[in-house]
Amino acid sequence: xxxxxxxxxxxxxxxxxxxxxxxxxxxxxxxxxxxxxxxxxxxxxxxxxxxxxxxxx
Amino acid sequence: xxxxxxxxxxxxxxxxxxxxxxxxxxxxxxxxxxxxxxxxxxxxxxxxxxxxxxxxxxxxxxxxxxxxxxxxxxxxxxxxxxxxxxxxxxxxxxxxxxxxxxxx
Numbered sequence: 601x602x603x604x605x606x607x608x609x610x611x612x613x614x615x616x617x618x619x620x621x622x623x624x625x626x627x628x629x630x631x632x633x634x635x636x637x638x639x640x641x642x643x644x645x646x647x648x649x650x651x652x653x654x655x656x657x
Numbered sequence: 658x659x660x661x662x663x664x665x666x667x668x669x670x671x672x673x674x675x676x677x678x679x680x681x682x683x684x685x686x687x688x689x690x691x692x693x694x695x696x697x698x699x700x701x702x703x704x705x706x707x708x709x710x711x712x713x714x715x716x717x718x719x720x721x722x723x724x725x726x727x728x729x730x731x732x733x734x735x736x737x738x739x740x741x742x743x744x745x746x747x748x749x750x751x752x753x754x755x756x757x758x759x760x761x
Contacts, residue, residue, distance in 0.1 A: 615752075
């Protein structure tokens with residue numbers, strides 16, 4: 601099970617806790633959209649390479 | 658095949674809309690769950706009360722981490738840790754609504 605966590609903003613404590621539980625024992629990657637120029641091409645590649653993507657707030 | 662979907666609702670402004678979306682996917686034959694997190698809902702209209710009842714009729718549920726929502730609106734209490742465990746079994750997870758106050 602490959603999981604991609606995408607962050608729109610800096611994760612708060614609740615988000616960090618949920619990500620920790622959901623990600624436990626799984627092959628996880630993350631992608632931060634909260635940067636000046638996100639590499640959307642790289643994001644697409646990641647989305648198509650995993651089983652599940654969660655786009656957090 | 659029916660999918661299992663969960664809406665994480667942290668923004669009060671979007672919570673009722675998120676519950677309506679939960680119902681929308683339930684009537685599309687998905688197992689649909691709403692998680693009202695860290696925000697207390699004030700009085701609900703009959704329309705929104707019916708939406709919650711319909712979610713249950715469609716084998717979904719509206720959970721909340723807030724005691725007041727349990728007492729006032731009959732939502733099912735759940736902890737953050739329990740939400741995390743349930744999310745592991747869902748195929749689609751939707752953190753719904755914009756969290757940032759500037760809404761940009």
